Amino acid sequence: GENVEQHPSTLSVQEGDSAVIKCTYSDSASNYFPWYKQELGKRPQLIIDIRSNVGEKKDQRIAVTLNKTAKHFSLHITETQPEDSAVYFCAASVWGTASKLTFGTGTRLQVTL
Amino acid sequence: GAVVSQHPSWVICKSGTSVKIECRSLDFQATTMFWYRQFPKQSLMLMATSNEGSKATYEQGVEKDKFLINHASLTLSTLTVTSAHPEDSSFYICSATIAGGDNEQFFGPGTRLTVL
Numbered sequence: 001g002e003n004v005e006q007h008p009s010t011l012s013v014q015e016g017d018s019a020v021i022k023c024t025y026s027d028s029a030s031n032y033f034p035w036y037k038q039e040l041g042k043r044p045q046l047i048i049d050i051r052s053n054v055g056e057k058k059d060q061r062i063a064v065t066l067n068k069t070a071k072h073f074s075l076h077i078t079e080t081q082p083e084d085s086a087v088y089f090c091a092a093s094v095w096g097t098a099s100k101l102t103f104g105t106g107t108r109l110q111v112t113l
Numbered sequence: 114g115a116v117v118s119q120h121p122s123w124v125i126c127k128s129g130t131s132v133k134i135e136c137r138s139l140d141f142q143a144t145t146m147f148w149y150r151q152f153p154k155q156s157l158m159l160m161a162t163s164n165e166g167s168k169a170t171y172e173q174g175v176e177k178d179k180f181l182i183n184h185a186s187l188t189l190s191t192l193t194v195t196s197a198h199p200e201d202s203s204f205y206i207c208s209a210t211i212a213g214g215d216n217e218q219f220f221g222p223g224t225r226l227t228v229l
Contacts, residue, residue: 032216043206043220046156048161098145098164098210101218103156 002027004019004092005105014112019077026071030092033073034101035064037086044089050077051067051095058106114140117209125175126197127229134224136207137182142187143209148180148216151204155163187212197228 003026011021025033031052036044050057050064050073057064063076077084090104116139126132136146144165149157161169161182169182181193190209194201204225208218 033218041204041223041225045220046217049217093170093216095216098162099216100147100162101161102159106156 002030002092004075004090004102004104006090006107009105010110012109012112013080013091015067015080015082018082019075019079019084019111020073021088021090021109022072023074023092023104024070024096025092025102027092027094028071029094030071030102032093032095032099033064033066034060034089034091034093035075036061036089036091038106039086047088069104077109079111082111085109085111114168115211115217115219116140117143117207117214117219117221119205119207119224122222122226123225123227124225125229128198129196131193131195131212132166132197132226134194134205134207134226136190136221138188138209138219140211141209141219143190144187144212145201145226146167146190146209148192151206151223157206160192161214165183191222194226197226201227202228 006023034049037047038044061078066073088107091101093099093101118137120135134183146163148160160175161171163169165184171177184190206223207221
């Protein structure tokens with residue numbers, strides 16, 4: 001089955017700096033890669049996703065890049081703000097109705113003032 | 114749109130008792146729902162995939178007789194933790210995909226289970 005590794009496990013940045021979180025996956029059949037933000041005790045929230053037919057996708061301060069050959073994908077957050085502090089999870093799946101997600105281990109991001 | 118609710122939001126029970134958690138899609142029909150378990154400071158681990166009108170598919174290592182899943186309608190799936198023990202204490206989260214839709218899973222708010 002799919003295995004998703006995520007690094008780093010914790011990340012501390014100063015407000016205004018950029019944050020980068022990296023994930024690798026093992027199953028070459030995976031072609032859908034969402035990123036979730038989870039605040040303590042809350043549900044995961046989809047913040048951005050990418051399908052394997054594109055190499056990069058951007059939404060305001062958030063971007064995701066995908067390298068299919070290397071089976072790597074990364075989340076980039078620019079101009080970080082204190083409200084970006086949370087745990088971020090990457091995931092991988094095969095695109096199609098009701099396909100299960102395999103989650104990475106999570107990155108705890110702390111944005112300090 | 115695409116709201117998923119869970120009930121209860123938290124529950125405390127005694128060891129040996131059973132607990133039922135409900136997952137509802139409020140404004141859409143969900144042919145498939147997923148059940149996850151999340152221990153403190155860990156990731157979401159898929160327990161089972163639940164399809165309306167059929168038996169759930171359990172992930173390796175998840176005891177189907179302990180975690181009973183019923184998906185009786187297109188808007189409701191239930192997870193029953195039978196003979197709960199302290200090690201079953203966890204955050205249980207469900208998600209649902211829209212019937213005829215794409216991959217996006219819509220997550221419920223989670224249920225915090227504490228077994229004494």
